[in-house]
Amino acid sequence: MAFREFPASQLSRRNLLRGSAYLAAGGVLAGMPLGSDLLRAHDVGAAWPNVAERIGHYVNGGKVPNMVASFGWGLDDPHTVARGTLKFGGATSAGIDSLYRIYSMTKPITGMATMMLLEDGKIGIDQPLAEILPAFAEMRVLKRADGPLDDTVPAERPITIRQLLTHTAGLGYDIVNKGPLLDAYRANGITSGQVSRLPIPGMPQVRSAPSLEAWADRLAALPLLLQPGTKWSYSASIDLLGRVIEAASGQDFAQFMQERMFDPCGMDSTYWQVPESEVGRLTDNYGILAGMPLPMDPAGNSIFLDRPPLAWGGSGLVSSPRDYDRFLKMLLGYGKIDGRRVMGETAVRIGTSNLLPETATMEGTWVAGQQFGAGGRVVGQTYGWGGAAGTLASVDFGSGLRAGLFVQYMPSESYPIRDEFLAALAKDLGVNERAFSLG
Structure with a gap:
């Protein structure tokens, strides 16, 4: 049941974010016979001068208090280019074990957890969601994205697991919705995560649904934004997969993630709730207002110190550069890390390939011309995603490069x-290639 729906043509691997620069970088690195020696160098910043310059530009210019870039070559240990302190005016340097709100970088992790259940035979890739969560059996679709909630038509096809994995299920999102649908999401506590204990101008304080089960049931009672399987639209679908995992596995979602993903991968600094004992490693998060960084979620008063009402599979995690690199390293090992099998090779290969339904288009979206896998973007042989506070990470299966960028400011478009990180990375790899050819 888990993989029988996949044609052989979908076993190719691809990946990441604003695609072309990173794809070019991966191609250059693949041609560097001494690339692994370079990454083992003691002064990693010297090996990546353009990356180091960009990080220094933002940190030394007072735009952000810290930034950490992590790199891993093959299955070697990661190295970093790290600058700054955990907060402006602080004394603790940021580094590979600092804690960052990774927000939507949670999505690939949840996507791969879903692939585990596909491998286990608990769910199928093209299985209707309603067979697992019956409340989604008879969905309605808005005639207009900003129209009244009773102006709908029946869904033309069922929502499937594939659609949830690829943001093509037609679901809305509280950061995307407009008009009555947005009001209904907020009134029902169908939130996409948490940002701060502090009131933030322009961002209403919304009380979340009390559990994933309640969250999913309330979502099922509201109309869809689009017909399922027709168009890519950033959505709450990965959060909903958390509830699918609960129902299919019989375990609490957070417990499943701890036992099946975090513990086997050795991700011991990845949290839904940051323990008080680890506050000293947590970064401050800043809001950018007219170019000025202002404290939005100070570590000592962070909302991530509170027990969350539910585990958001699309945005809920705090993690360290080292921990996220371990997730990427497991993927690069096709499900194995440090000799331990975490998930099957086929599950990784399929999850990092293009899973978009044949009926769905990406035209007119901000990922147009790219592809999508299990909760992450797919470009060439790379797979990954970014987060709302400026973070990003990817794994390139062609070159063997694992890369991440960790910083804390919102909105990320500020x-x-x-x-610039992706462009600097490509430039450094080009410089290194020429240096080796001269040697």
């Missing part, structure tokens, strides 16, 4: 950090 600075072009991610695009």
Whole structure:
């Protein structure tokens, strides 16, 4: 049941974010016979001068208090280029074990957890969601995205697991919805996560549904934004997969993730709730207002110190660069890390390939021209995703490069950090290639 629906043509692997720069970087690195020696160098910042310069530009310029880039080559240990302190004016340096709110970088982790259940035969990739969660059996679809909730038509096809994995199920999102649908999401506590204990101008304080079960049931009672399987639209679908995992596995979602993903991967600094004992490693998060960084979620008063009402599979995790690199390293090992099998090779290969339904389009979206796997973008041979506070991470199966960028500011569009990081990464690899050819 788990994999029988996949044609052989879908076993190719691809991946990441704003695609072309990173894809070019991976291609260059693949041609570097001494790339692994470079990454083992003691002064990693010297090995990545353009990356180090961009990080220094933002940290030394007072735009962000810290930034950490992590790199891993093959299955070697990761190295970093790290600058700054956990908060402005702080004394603790940021590094590979600092804690960052990774927000939507939670999505690939949940996507791969879903692939585990596909491998276990508990669910099928094209299985209707209603067979697992019956409340989604007779969905309605808004005639207009901003129209009244009673102006709907029947869904033309059932929501499937494939659609949930690829944001093509037609579901809305509280960061995407408009009009009455947005009001209904907020009134029902169908939130996408948490940001701060502090009131934030322009961001209403919404009380979340009290559990994943309640959250999913309330979501099922509201109309869809689009017909299932027709178009890519960023959505609450990965959070809903958390409830699918609960129902299919018989375990609490957070417990499943701890036992099946975090513990086997050695991710001992990945949390839904940051323990008080670890507050000293937690970064501050900043809101950018007119180019000025202002404290949004200080570590000592962070909302991530509270027990969350539910585990958001699309946005809920705090993690360290080292821990996220271990997740990427497990993927690069096709399900194995440090000799331990975490998930099957076929599950990884399929989850990092293009899973988009043939009926769905990406035209007119901000991922147009790309592909999508299990909760992450797919470009070439890379797979990964970014987070709302400026983070991003990917694994390139062609070159063997694992890369991550960790920083804390919102909204992520305030600075072009991610695009500049990818461009600097490509430039450094080009410089290194020429240096080796001269040697």
